[in-house]
Amino acid sequence: MIAVKQTGHSDPFTFDVVIRESGSETHHRVTMSRADYDRLTNGACLPDHCVEAAFRFLLDREPKEAILSSFDITVIARYFPEFEAKLPQYIVAVPTGGGS
Template identity: 60%
Template sequence: MIKVERVSDGDPLGFDVVVRVGSGETRHHVTLARDTCKRLTMGTHTPEHCVTAAFQFLLDREPKESILSHFDVTVISRYFPEFERELPRYLSRS
């Protein structure tokens, strides 16, 4: 389960994310610029949905404990170059 809560309405937007898998959970703080969200989702999804999809993408590649505790969504592409290309599939899933 991925729970995304917006905690800052500035630019970038700020989110607290809780990931529960099995009996454990991890907590993360994520930022996402409004322009980046618009570009990544082609303006068709909320920022919360974008962050949720990004975490689904990450969880398909690494355990929740390996996800950084504080990061900007744009950092994902540094670790996984396919992120922006594959994100639309994750956005359409949920």
């Protein structure tokens, strides 16, 4: 299970992420600029859903323990160049109005 909580709403956005699986959990702090959010999602989802999608992408490629504890979302593309092209496949369409 991936739990994402947006903790900062100014630019950059900040998120606390907890991944629970196999009886253990990891904790992560992620930042994402408004410009990166707009570029990555084109308004297709809320910021916390974008971060959740990014973690689902990561978990398909590495164990939760290998994910950095603190990073900016743009760092993912340094390790996985296909990240930005593949991210839309991981985004669950959720309206951007209201919510988080």
